[in-house]
Amino acid sequence: MDEMKPVPSPVKIRIQQLRNIFRFREFSIAFAFLGLCLFFWWQRPEAFLKLANLKVIMRFVATFGLLAIGEILVIITDGIDLSVGSMTALTGVFAATLMMKGVGPIPPLGILPSILIVLVFSGLVGRWHGFCVTKLQIPSFIITLGTWLVARGMAKYITRGYPIVFPLDFPFLELGQGEVFQIPVMFVILVIVAVLAAFILRSTTLGRHIYAVGGNIEAARVAGINVDRVRSFCYVSSGVMAGLVGLLLASRLGQGTPTVGSTYELWAIAATVIGGTSLRGGEGTITGAILGAAIMGVMFNGMVIVNMSPYVQETVLGTVLVVAVTYDMWRRRRSTF
């Protein structure tokens, strides 16, 4: 209730501000990330901070970070996109087919047209998800689960199960294997996309409407927001991100493989959740999602360089996920009061 407000002293305000920094959602995640880095550095000082190893981590973070950016938009609007892992396989195979074999009577296309076609295609798949969720009222879980299977099946069908290999000197491979001033191109792409996405979410009306739709869709509707268009935008973005990652993975591996990216959708969701996103919608930041992806990247890499058994690795990752989410929910409950 509207109780009497005591006038806070300046010192109290200062302390409050300090406390707010610690309560700042991303702070604890960044702290955990730094702690992990220090731990692996301490364990393997000669290996962990090596440039080559950092590049491995960056490529890793780029892969899951890009997927997480698309995923988080959908999750904020209280949906989920389970199709992104399979979509990376389908789009990678599709790109390889376009560039190396051609489709039917159409001869192989150039690199840029192929990339464009693949991105438009993945955007259309996202548009299809948006249409099903908004107009046909199908739960996003169901419709994207359908695509999860369909896309994987199509990738296998197109290739008959065999990878389509690019020649070693193929310029397209620069995308996943190239570097700009020692920084992998993939990572540069992640930074650009992340800045763009964070800008949209924080500073534009569209971003605000995305949060509004996730928080209270009816309120958003009566406020005059075109909720269907906002939700569709998120599914399209997620689709395009999956297409982009599909291209990057194909380029990095030097082939379009139908088996690539399996369970990646779950890693992307895990990254957003570690980053403090609520699966109930309305909450989540790009910074958090990227930090979540970074934590996973460092863990994957660190556990390998400290020679941890692969069986133990999965157990540890699962434990980290549960601990992170439990802590976040506890912290959030506390801050509500």
Added chain:
Amino acid sequence: MDDTIARVEMRDIRKRFGAIQALCGVNLILKRGEVLGLAGDNAAGKSTLMKVLSGALLPDGGQIFIDGRQIKLGNPEDSRSMGIEMVYQDFALVDNLNVAANMFLGREHVLFRLGPVRLLNKRTMAQESLRLIDNLRIDIDSVNLKVKHLSGGQRQAVAIGRVTAFDSSIIIMDEPTAALNVVAVEKVLALIHQLKSQGCSIIISSHRLEDIHQVSDRVIVLRHGRKVCDRPIIDDIHTFRECVVAYMIGAKDDYSLSEEC
């Protein structure tokens, strides 16, 4: 402007939901700067009538005039552009956004636009929200607080403050005090007085007759989709309550000569 022309006039409004005639020819006049109470039992047609005026429902028949000009309301946007705003019963706020964001939801101030990209003008919205909150003497520490951290009374205050952000001079409130405790109710009623003194014309529906009595200049009682009473509020609360209840249960009817439907 001419004070004799009604701010809102609804003539012979009819609305049918399947077999149920929710409104059968209701006439309503809202004068400039007036607070009109709308009473009636459940299913008397109060909400339907308000939704018609807010554009959320299309009437089957009847006319609506604003300042003497006949208008056509097809959706909430239409009535909003006529300066009509509705405060929804369930507040219609977004919990995870802050006060300022809720105040301007759907009609954000834009710094500049580049194609589909519209940059939010957060500073102006924060300042404007602060001004509105101060204007209405709403007791909220900061416009950066998320709405989920507010009390019921504060939330309702934000919901009402929201409608004042857009120069809406006709405000419809559906049960604004239903979910509130006693202190919060007092605040909301004070807020309605405040809005009235700023020249707004207000329609308020409520089950709480003492609330209607406290803030309204006139009361309309609906029963079975028909207006049965339309009189200024001059009595004390006890006489008023007895009188309105008599109309609500059908013991009295000022318009019984009009045809049944």
